[in-house]
Amino acid sequence: MKILNLLTAALAAIPSALGSPLRRDFNISSFNPGPVCTSTLPVVNISASNPQLGFAEFLSSGARAPWPVDDSGTRTVRYCYVDKNAQTVLDESFKAAQKIWIDALGGPAGAQSRHGLAFREVNDGTGELYCYIGYQDFNNRGSWNIAVEDDVLAIHLSTKREMKSMVGYLPVERWSLDIEGRHYMLLSPVPPDQTWYTAHEIGHTLGMIHEHSRWDRDFYVFYACKNVPGYAEAVDRAKAANEFLPHNAVCSQREAALKYGFLAGLDFIYGGGEAPWDMTDGDPGFDLSSIMLYDSTQYSPPECMYGFHSRCVLMKYKTVNGIRVTDELEPIMSNKVPSAADVMFVKRWYPWTGAPNPQPGMPAGTSPENVD
Numbered sequence: 523m524k525i526l527n528l529l530t531a532a533l534a535a536i537p538s539a540l541g542s543p544l545r546r547d548f549n550i551s552s553f554n555p556g557p558v559c560t561s562t563l564p565v566v567n568i569s570a571s572n573p574q575l576g577f578a579e580f581l582s583s584g585a586r587a588p589w590p591v592d593d594s595g596t597r598t599v600r601y602c603y604v605d606k607n608a609q610t611v612l613d614e615s616f617k618a619a620q621k622i623w624i625d626a627l628g629g630p631a632g633a634q635s636r637h638g639l640a641f642r643e644v645n646d647g648t649g650e651l652y653c654y655i656g657y658q659d660f661n662n663r664g665s666w667n668i669a670v671e672d673d674v675l676a677i678h679l680s681t682k683r684e685m686k687s688m689v690g691y692l693p694v695e696r697w698s699l700d701i702e703g704r705h706y707m708l709l710s711p712v713p714p715d716q717t718w719y720t721a722h723e724i725g726h727t728l729g730m731i732h733e734h735s736r737w738d739r740d741f742y743v744f745y746a747c748k749n750v751p752g753y754a755e756a757v758d759r760a761k762a763a764n765e766f767l768p769h770n771a772v773c774s775q776r777e778a779a780l781k782y783g784f785l786a787g788l789d790f791i792y793g794g795g796e797a798p799w800d801m802t803d804g805d806p807g808f809d810l811s812s813i814m815l816y817d818s819t820q821y822s823p824p825e826c827m828y829g830f831h832s833r834c835v836l837m838k839y840k841t842v843n844g845i846r847v848t849d850e851l852e853p854i855m856s857n858k859v860p861s862a863a864d865v866m867f868v869k870r871w872y873p874w875t876g877a878p879n880p881q882p883g884m885p886a887g888t889s890p891e892n893v894d
């Protein structure tokens with residue numbers, strides 16, 4: 523299983539490097555706005571739960587923002603498909619993934635569900651409004667459709683069974699960026715029993731990053747860096763360069779991983795992405811049930827899930843009632859729905875702020891939040 527993190531540029535350098543405003547003909551394919559996450563499709567799916575609470579995100583630091591409030595009072599992820607083919611192939615699974623989140627949140631945005639998250643495909647009334655004109659593929663995108671706002675999330679169809687997504691909303695105020703297509707997802711069509719993979723990418727779009735990127739992860743999960751494809755080659759390159767590096771530097775230092783081509787390892791370096799100082803461990807702790815946690819199949823050979831645990835990349839310590847009591851490890855199964863903490867994240871960053879839904883027997887204008 524191959525997982526690539528395509529980011530190469532330090533986002534922290536972008537504001538000064540690019541200035542503002544950006545040209546309309548800016549080539550986004552050379553920009554790689556990040557971080558993006560890449561997940562691949564599963565080898566083995568086994569449901570599991572081990573509820574704890576926590577999340578990891580890029581919003582508290584201001585590195586990214588929640589999607590802005592629109593005219594309806596909701597924080598709506600507005601999206602377009604890059605072309606008709608992407609819409610045809612992806613629409614069903616993308617909408618099913620949206621439903622996974624909305625169901626976990628207790629229903630659509632409103633006073634009753636106490637969240638303000640919504641999704642909406644941009645529409646000009648024809649049902650055929652796409653992000654680009656003359657789109658060919660991810661690297662040859664044609665021209666942005668001027669009928670679509672610059673910040674709309676562009677949904678691309680992956681040709682490599684890769685899934686990746688921008689993390690959160692890029693606030694123009696911070697980055698001086700107003701580039702069309704800067705919010706994007708690259709999706710593969712998935713069967714209904716794998717829709718959670720698309721839901722995982724939606725988690726990134728909302729501002730979440732991988733749970734295993736948390737600073738406190740080592741107490742809860744065990745990361746076997748040597749099992750990640752490309753590790754041995756990266757170490758060999760480092761040795762050949764005769765550079766003094768701390769033990770396992772390619773596993774723990776982003777710069778070393780990049781320098782020696784250990785791209786898969788980037789997904790496991792603390793902090794996530796290229797700006798680890800921007801990542802915040804959500805309270806109150808590590809969440810083994812998060813939809814944002816890689817299961818043990820990621821990057822691991824198939825035998826990992828069939829008892830050869832020494833081959834797994836990411837394992838979890840056994841817990842009792844959410845408390846680790848042993849050094850014994852077990853595989854991490856796929857979390858197919860948002861956890862309680864994932865839901866907490868959305869309700870914190872995408873709260874309902876609009877008018878309350880009418881409640882039976884309740885005077886108009888009375889919010890349920892005010893009466894319980």
Ligand SMILES: [Zn+2]
Nearest residue numbers: 559560561722
């Ligand atoms: Zn991911």
